[in-house]
Amino acid sequence: MKPAGYSASQWLIGVILTIAIICSILAIVLPVFLKEKKTGSGLQSDIERLRRTDPLLIRYDELKPSIKTDLKWARNIAVSSDDRVIVTGGRAMRVYDSAGQKLALEIETEQEISAIAVADDGSLYLGVGDHIKMFDSSGRLLNRWESVGPKAVLTSIGISNDDVFVADAGNRTIHRYNISGEKRASFGDFIIPSFYFDLAISADGLLYAANTGEHRIETYDLDGNLISWWGVFSNEDPKGFCGCCNPVNFALLPNEEGFITCEKGIARVKIYDKEGNFEGFVAGAEQFKQYDSIYGIPEDRYNPVGLDVAVDSKGRVMVLDPATAEVRIFQRKTDDL
Structure with missing residues (x-):
């Protein structure tokens, strides 16, 4: 019609x-x-x-037992100079000795703890909301610093002598303070797509920062001048960092021998030498299946928080598994030393 x-x-x-x-x-x-x-x-x-991880590229063995925390979930890990293992989750902080025994020291805060560092003298620096709280080695509050600002998301803290450096994912920058909490400077214009932004300071006074949107680790002097960087994006080659924004966390090996990196999305832990050359895996994705929804894990057990990592004086790699709130311990294979 x-x-x-x-x-x-x-x-x-x-x-x-x-x-x-x-x-x-x-x-x-x-x-x-x-x-x-x-x-x-x-x-x-x-x-x-x-x-899928090539078994020939696995450089570490996992030690048992792991350190079981009494936290519902966990977020941050640090290791002190005497190898105490410090873990935070939610508003709580717990401390364990090198054998995994829980110690008496505990701290509870009014807001979630988003970052942690421990100084050589045992004093503790916690990122809580928009500010830093400083405690002595017994857990006594020493100082509450001024707010970093309303947009602040404090994700990592590094200490070098009288300087304290704070990674701020909300403002995509690094703040430099003295140990009294007086701000000295801010530097960097990082690409941080999600709230993962880690830093570490070496014994020789270099600052390393994970520029996650660029898929690389950058090296700065303590005045904030960029010296070098390494890392590439790749969804094919395990040498590179995959996804939108990795590595989410990293740690330095003793004597500046290299880096241990953690990735989210496909959770895996890798080792690179001091020049950023890929050496292999600490742990492959198969060991962290709960981080990939493709494995059919129920949503209420899926935790999007990425793995965190620290290294003790013996070179053991302490991987904090947020989904299980445990510290999994890895040691270099004897035939790989």
Whole structure:
């Protein structure tokens, strides 16, 4: 039936034009759709490949038992100069000796603890909300610093003599303070897509920061001048960092021998030498299946917080598993030393 007021020829021309327009749209959209479908398949294949770890690249053995905390979930880990293991989760901080026995020292804060560092004298620096709290080695509050600002998300703290450096993911910068909490400077314009922004300071006075959006670790002097960087993005080569923003956390090996890095999304822990050359895995993705929803873990057990890591004086790698609130301990294989 043709619309009223139109001749048969006009109606026919309209139909033909409509069909031509539909065909043109399909000619443009269909190849794009098929390409996206193919790309999705390729991405899935990349993920499956990254999830499989070559056993020959595993450089560490996991030691048992792990350190079981009494926290519901965990976020941060630090190791003191005498190898005490300090863990935070929510508003709580717990301390364990090197054998995993819980010690009496506990701290509870009014807000979630988002960062932690321990000085050589045992004093503790906690990122709590928009500010830093400083405690002595017995857990007595010494100082509450001024607010960093309303946008602040404090994610990491590093100590070097009289300087304290604080990574702020909310403002995508690093703040420098003295030990009294007086701000000296801020530096950096980092690309931080999510609230993971780690830093560490070496014994020789270099500051390392994870610029996660660039998939690399950068080296600075203590005045904030960029010296060098290493790291690449790759969803194929295990030498690179995958996903949107990795590595989420890292630690320095003793004597500046290299780096231990953690990634989220596909959770894995890797080792690089001091120049940033990939050496292998501490632990592969198979050992952290609870971090990948593709394994069918119920949503209420899936915790998006990335792994955190610290290294003790013996070179043992302490990996904090937030989903299980335990510290998993890894030691270099004897035939790999």
